Amino acid sequence: MPKIKNLLVISIFLSTLAIITTPIVALAATGPNQVNLPTPTQVSDQLHKNPITTKLNDLVTLVGGVVGIVVIGNIIFGGIQYIMAGGNPQAAADARKRITNSVIALVTFFLIWSFVQWLVPGGVFG
Numbered sequence: 001m002p003k004i005k006n007l008l009v010i011s012i013f014l015s016t017l018a019i020i021t022t023p024i025v026a027l028a029a030t031g032p033n034q035v036n037l038p039t040p041t042q043v044s045d046q047l048h049k050n051p052i053t054t055k056l057n058d059l060v061t062l063v064g065g066v067v068g069i070v071v072i073g074n075i076i077f078g079g080i081q082y083i084m085a086g087g088n089p090q091a092a093a094d095a096r097k098r099i100t101n102s103v104i105a106l107v108t109f110f111l112i113w114s115f116v117q118w119l120v121p122g123g124v125f126g
Helices: 002-029 040-049 051-084 089-119
Strands: none
Touching: 002 089, 051 089
């Protein structure tokens, strides 16, 4: 459980950092000393031609699908486990823990995904 908490804290920190620094980076790129900056369309065209961005996009899509399937499967399994617990409080607690951990994993994935969106100029899907 401490590993999940550490991962969640790191994810929240990186997402907060991304939200705070985005306006600063945008302001620095549009300063008065900058000339001949590429337009957003030119940047987007170059990103779609870049093999690293293409591979990263494929990886993020694959990982997103796998995470979605695993999380939904765990939530369904936790629900069945909770229903089957009957009057056993330990089994019900285990089922609630499984569902809680699944939701934490989903939130952590979304925070990491948002950081990757910020990290790659124009976003992975931009």
